[in-house]
Amino acid sequence: xxxxxxxxxxxxxxxxxxxxxxxxxxxxxxxxxxxxxxxxxxxxxxxxxxxxxxxxxxxxxxxxxxxxxxxxxxxxxxxxxxxxxxxxxxxxxxxxxxxxxxxxxxxxxxxxxxxxxxxxxxxxxxxxxxxxxxxxxxxxxxxxxxxxxxxxxxxxxxxxxxxxxxxxxxxxxxxxxxxxxxxxxxxxxxxxxxxxxxxxxxxxxxxxxxxxxxxxxxxxxxxxxxxxxxxxx
Amino acid sequence: xxxxxxxxxxxxxxxxxxxxxxxxxxxxxxxxxxxxxxxxxxxxxxxxxxxxxxxxxxxxxxxxxxxxxxxxxxxxxxxxxxxxxxxxxxxxxxxxxxxxxxxxxxxxxxxxxxxxxxxxxxxxxxxxxxxxxxxxxxxxxxxxxxxxxxxxxxxxxxxxxxxxxxxxxxxxxxxxxxxxxxxxxxxxxxxxxxxxxxxxxxxxxxxxxxxxxxxxxxxxxxxxxxxxxxxxxxxxxxxxxxxxxxxxxxxxxxxxxxxxxxxxxxxxxxxxxxxxxxxxxxxxxxxxxxxxxxxxxxxx
Numbered sequence: 240x241x242x243x244x245x246x247x248x249x250x251x252x253x254x255x256x257x258x259x260x261x262x263x264x265x266x267x268x269x270x271x272x273x274x275x276x277x278x279x280x281x282x283x284x285x286x287x288x289x290x291x292x293x294x295x296x297x298x299x300x301x302x303x304x305x306x307x308x309x310x311x312x313x314x315x316x317x318x319x320x321x322x323x324x325x326x327x328x329x330x331x332x333x334x335x336x337x338x339x340x341x342x343x344x345x346x347x348x349x350x351x352x353x354x355x356x357x358x359x360x361x362x363x364x365x366x367x368x369x370x371x372x373x374x375x376x377x378x379x380x381x382x383x384x385x386x387x388x389x390x391x392x393x394x395x396x397x398x399x400x401x402x403x404x405x406x407x408x409x410x411x412x413x414x415x416x417x418x419x420x421x422x423x424x425x426x427x428x429x430x431x432x433x434x435x436x437x438x439x440x441x442x443x444x445x446x447x448x449x450x451x452x453x454x455x456x457x458x459x460x461x462x463x464x465x466x467x468x469x470x471x472x
Numbered sequence: 473x474x475x476x477x478x479x480x481x482x483x484x485x486x487x488x489x490x491x492x493x494x495x496x497x498x499x500x501x502x503x504x505x506x507x508x509x510x511x512x513x514x515x516x517x518x519x520x521x522x523x524x525x526x527x528x529x530x531x532x533x534x535x536x537x538x539x540x541x542x543x544x545x546x547x548x549x550x551x552x553x554x555x556x557x558x559x560x561x562x563x564x565x566x567x568x569x570x571x572x573x574x575x576x577x578x579x580x581x582x583x584x585x586x587x588x589x590x591x592x593x594x595x596x597x598x599x600x601x602x603x604x605x606x607x608x609x610x611x612x613x614x615x616x617x618x619x620x621x622x623x624x625x626x627x628x629x630x631x632x633x634x635x636x637x638x639x640x641x642x643x644x645x646x647x648x649x650x651x652x653x654x655x656x657x658x659x660x661x662x663x664x665x666x667x668x669x670x671x672x673x674x675x676x677x678x679x680x681x682x683x684x685x686x687x688x689x690x691x692x693x694x695x696x697x698x699x700x701x702x703x704x705x706x707x708x709x710x711x712x713x714x715x716x717x718x719x720x721x722x723x724x725x726x727x728x729x730x731x732x733x734x735x736x737x738x739x740x741x742x743x744x745x746x747x748x749x750x751x752x753x754x755x756x757x758x759x760x761x762x763x764x765x766x767x768x769x770x771x772x
Contacts (some may be wrong), residue, residue, distance in 0.1 A: 286585065286591045295606030445764060
């Protein structure tokens with residue numbers, strides 16, 4: 240095998256379509272709005288964040304609408320990607336080698352497809368938390384309560400509303416923890432952000448982190464006819 | 473009437489700093505002797521008039537309660553209950569003037585996320601500060617008595633102020649002033665507790681041996697108290713809470729979940745920073761790129 244080192248520009252591989260990226264960024268922006276407005280009501284020391292919205296009153300009405308946008312856009316990504324996030328045997332191997340994941344020794348990890356077990360966990364934990372946040376959120380929102388009573392015939396009792404507030408807060412903390420992991424991973428693993436901005440990653444990124452996916456892309460789309468995998472000049 | 477330190481704040485919602493503890497010698501209370509109430513609703517009218525509120529004309533559904541519930545405009549409401557006393561066989565008409573109880577340990581204040589939207593004065597009054605209110609409705613969830621109402625007009629929470637503005641001028645609350653039978657009395661809390669003892673003893677001589685003062689300890693006592701002829705069954709009076717306290721769910725929501733949540737979120741962010749500082753970025757090597765290129769060119 241010839242050891243060919245860095246000749247010319249790297250191969251680029253298409254990872255996300257334009258519509259997937261648009262969907263992701265609608266979700267991301269609504270999440271950040273939810274995060275800031277929600278945290279401002281979570282603890283008195285964070286109330287200052289409501290100033291970003293022009294005051295607590297705006298944070299209060301914006302939050303539920305951002306929540307609806309988030310829930311709908313999450314549903315879009317869910318149906319787009321859930322098949323790719325189904326668990327498989329490799330995931331257990333990958334998780335068992337979490338030490339190598341955290342130390343950046345990807346060479347000791349099994350070859351993974353489009354998503355590794357960590358990404359799948361982020362996906363499925365959020366898939367559980369989002370409906371929980373949505374339902375409890377409706378119970379904390381006057382128009383949401385009115386809608387549930389009129390449309391579903393469900394009138395939340397005061398104790399159910401209190402429970403909704405508690406669950407909403409705790410689920411939000413979990414969702415934020417998962418979000419921190421998600422954002423940190425995107426920053427720490429260099430070359431990742433491009434997947435969500437230009438839609439492409441380098442072949443080396445694919446080789447290092449998602450080798451099975453890269454192989455599949457090469458087989459499925461080749462290198463010439465479709466621009467999914469493009470050799471560098 | 474002396475002034476009741478109306479502006480000294482002892483508790484302030486969603487505020488990390490605690491206020492200095494002012495002199496709490498003079499705590500006020502309103503005492504409502506339910507047995508003396510004739511249901512004239514003068515208190516309701518006086519409340520609307522003093523606070524310059526208007527309630528839209530409602531619909532009669534065959535009961536005396538008018539309007540049917542507390543609203544952002546109706547801060548006090550006569551609730552009428554017809555009860556057949558099983559021991560005496562008498563039909564009793566129980567009329568309770570509902571409204572904010574001004575709890576010593578206010579659940580609304582505990583639940584409120586907006587700094588200074590709810591305050592408690594040294595004289596015990598729990599007051600909503602409209603300018604700071606954001607209309608989230610958490611006070612409604614915190615209240616053990618189901619009192620605050622959110623206006624659909626300006627999205628602010630409203631309830632009885634115990635006429636804190638009148639007190640500041642040495643006046644008693646408008647409802648107490650308007651009451652024609654002295655069913656509503658006002659004074660210092662000590663005076664009102666003493667008054668209640670007299671009223672209760674009179675009721676006992678009239679055969680109401682379960683008469684008593686409603687000053688529930690679960691919320692640290694209240695600054696609006698009732699004399700009830702059936703103090704053993706407060707729920708008879710249009711569902712008055714039997715043993716009110718701030719819901720344990722609210723305590724957990726505003727207590728452990730808040731602090732634990734802040735801690736774990738902060739910790740997670742710190743772990744991220746520490747991991748990056750120790751490990752540095754996970755970079756794609758030239759070798760990775762070369763391997764990918766070979767793969768793409770069909771050489772491996």
